[in-house]
Amino acid sequence: MTPPASGDTATLIAIDRVGKVYEGRGSPVVAIDEVSLDIGRNQFVAIVGTSGCGKSTLLNMVAGLDDPTSGSIAIDGRPVLGPGRDRGFVFQSYSLFDWMTVRGNIRFALEKTRMPAAEKAALVDRFIREVGLAGFEDAYPRQLSGGMRQRVAIARALVYKPAILLMDEPFGALDAQTRGMMQELLLNVWEDNRVTVMFVTHDVDEAVFLADRVIVMASRPGRVKKDIAIDIPRPRSFEVLTDPDFTRFKREILADIREETLKVMAMERP
Amino acid sequence: MKTDTIRTGTKAMPPRPRRRGLFRLRQDIPAPIYSAAGIAVPLVLLLIWWAVTSLGIVRPLFLPSPMEIVAEGWRQLREGILWADASVSMYRILVGWLAATVIAVPIGVLMGSYRIVEGALEPLISTVRYMPVVALIPLSILWAGIGDVQKILILFLGTFFQQVLLIMDNVKNIDMNLIRAGQTLGMRNIEILMRIVIPAASPGIWDTFRITIGWTWTYLVVAELVAASEGLGRRIMDAQRYLATDTILFGTLFIGLLGLLTDVAFKRFGRAMFHWNR
Numbered sequence: 001m002t003p004p005a006s007g008d009t010a011t012l013i014a015i016d017r018v019g020k021v022y023e024g025r026g027s028p029v030v031a032i033d034e035v036s037l038d039i040g041r042n043q044f045v046a047i048v049g050t051s052g053c054g055k056s057t058l059l060n061m062v063a064g065l066d067d068p069t070s071g072s073i074a075i076d077g078r079p080v081l082g083p084g085r086d087r088g089f090v091f092q093s094y095s096l097f098d099w100m101t102v103r104g105n106i107r108f109a110l111e112k113t114r115m116p117a118a119e120k121a122a123l124v125d126r127f128i129r130e131v132g133l134a135g136f137e138d139a140y141p142r143q144l145s146g147g148m149r150q151r152v153a154i155a156r157a158l159v160y161k162p163a164i165l166l167m168d169e170p171f172g173a174l175d176a177q178t179r180g181m182m183q184e185l186l187l188n189v190w191e192d193n194r195v196t197v198m199f200v201t202h203d204v205d206e207a208v209f210l211a212d213r214v215i216v217m218a219s220r221p222g223r224v225k226k227d228i229a230i231d232i233p234r235p236r237s238f239e240v241l242t243d244p245d246f247t248r249f250k251r252e253i254l255a256d257i258r259e260e261t262l263k264v265m266a267m268e269r270p
Numbered sequence: 271m272k273t274d275t276i277r278t279g280t281k282a283m284p285p286r287p288r289r290r291g292l293f294r295l296r297q298d299i300p301a302p303i304y305s306a307a308g309i310a311v312p313l314v315l316l317l318i319w320w321a322v323t324s325l326g327i328v329r330p331l332f333l334p335s336p337m338e339i340v341a342e343g344w345r346q347l348r349e350g351i352l353w354a355d356a357s358v359s360m361y362r363i364l365v366g367w368l369a370a371t372v373i374a375v376p377i378g379v380l381m382g383s384y385r386i387v388e389g390a391l392e393p394l395i396s397t398v399r400y401m402p403v404v405a406l407i408p409l410s411i412l413w414a415g416i417g418d419v420q421k422i423l424i425l426f427l428g429t430f431f432q433q434v435l436l437i438m439d440n441v442k443n444i445d446m447n448l449i450r451a452g453q454t455l456g457m458r459n460i461e462i463l464m465r466i467v468i469p470a471a472s473p474g475i476w477d478t479f480r481i482t483i484g485w486t487w488t489y490l491v492v493a494e495l496v497a498a499s500e501g502l503g504r505r506i507m508d509a510q511r512y513l514a515t516d517t518i519l520f521g522t523l524f525i526g527l528l529g530l531l532t533d534v535a536f537k538r539f540g541r542a543m544f545h546w547n548r
Contacts, residue, residue, distance in 0.1 A: 065450050083453040095447035099469045099546050112456050140546040160455075
């Protein structure tokens with residue numbers, strides 16, 4: 001019953017020798033250097049690395065919110081020229097429209113969708129139930145907890161059926177218990193609505209638990225250090241966290257990140 | 271058992287009293303005390319005022335007694351002067367402030383959203399806003415004559431340049447990711463401005479409205495300095511000629527009162543309108 005963990009073989013996101021250089025005062029800073037990645041359709045890819053490895057920059061470039069200084073990114077063969085409705089985005093800071101209700105926030109994402117109003121309403125309601133917010137349809141974001149707000153953001157980013165979901169440390173601001181629940185919820189939602197996910201985090205447990213594939217990035221400049229296939233079977237639940245395979249992946253990734261951290265610290269030493 | 275208790279000291283140590291008092295840094299105090307403090311201070315000042323005038327410590331020419339002020343107010347009300355002055359002044363304030371606001375909102379929103387617009391206008395506006403409005407009276411007469419338009423122009427000039435910069439800041443203060451969320455939803459810039467930027471900044475902008483209409487009130491006397499036949503500010507300037515200190519003081523306090531009422535009205539209305547902002 002379980003779909004193949006690695007997703008379809010067809011490449012959806014093609015990142016080809018992408019570089020990003022910031023021209024600041026003084027010498028230019030290379031944030032990302034020659035990153036190449038092919039991400040298959042419906043694959044769940046987590047990107048981890050120390051802060052400053054350019055993982056968020058890479059995600060923003062795939063979203064079209066930021067431009068690469070070299071190389072190119074293509075979605076389904078078409079080059080990325082700006083943001084588009086084929087890619088949903090979930091920010092760490094929730095970024096909900098505070099003046100709209102839960103329902104209003106999610107419905108707002110459907111405004112550009114041609115669909116009868118009744119169908120839209122049904123779709124919005126389905127997603128509200130999907131993220132477990134039934135009963136909170138008419139609440140305003142400020143009345144909700146952080147976890148609930150992020151669930152609204154996830155529903156808003158998925159309701160218009162983008163092919164790709166981009167998530168930038170979406171659970172980074174939540175407490176540990178809430179984060180665990182949100183990870184399981186995300187997997188459930190993802191099982192029901194298969195999309196290609198690029199998930200940026202600095203939490204190794206989170207990356208291994210969620211992803212089919214973890215990309216470990218090296219720092220200064222940001223490069224792909226390692227590309228690890230996580231072949232833990234799905235559907236996964238919290239019990240996976242004590243699985244020997246899980247621990248093995250975690251140890252490997254932690255060692256890689258530690259190596260990068262030490263490298264950065266050595267560079268910073270006067 | 272007993273020695274244990276003594277050794278650990280749980281019995282000997284009384285529970286430490288919770289620190290109380292009104293002078294704890296940033297700590298809340300009971301609401302009635304907060305309100306009472308706000309009433310007490312003006313009341314004490316009023317009492318001192320009443321004492322120094324009724325004991326003859328200060329001559330009425332320099333400071334008339336509170337009762338004289340009330341009597342002056344009553345006279346103006348009875349003779350219909352007060353209503354005539356107030357309605358003319360409020361009309362000028364409203365038109366001057368609205369004119370400033372109608373132009374300041376779109377320009378402020380554009381300045382806060384597009385760096386190029388900010389770069390083009392900010393240095394200019396920042397310079398102009400330090401130019402004294404009083405000094406512009408002669409020019410304003412030359413341009414706008416001596417009618418209502420000239421008064422409204424002065425109120426406009428006193429309000430607009432401050433307001434536009436505040437609105438720019440209100441807009442810049444919104445979370446950049448709200449704009450990016452709109453972009454990822456495929457919205458065009460104009461849609462993002464109208465449907466995301468302006469609503470997100472609206473509680474801040476409303477606060478700017480409240481603050482700037484207060485400033486418009488303070489420019490009233492300046493606006494009615496020249497060639498006005500009625501108005502609250504005019505009444506004060508006229509009284510100067512006859513050294514009618516009671517008229518001066520009553521007028522000043524009355525403008526203050528109207529300013530306060532405007533402020534309260536804006537606060538109430540804002541709270542109802544932006545309930546989602548908690």
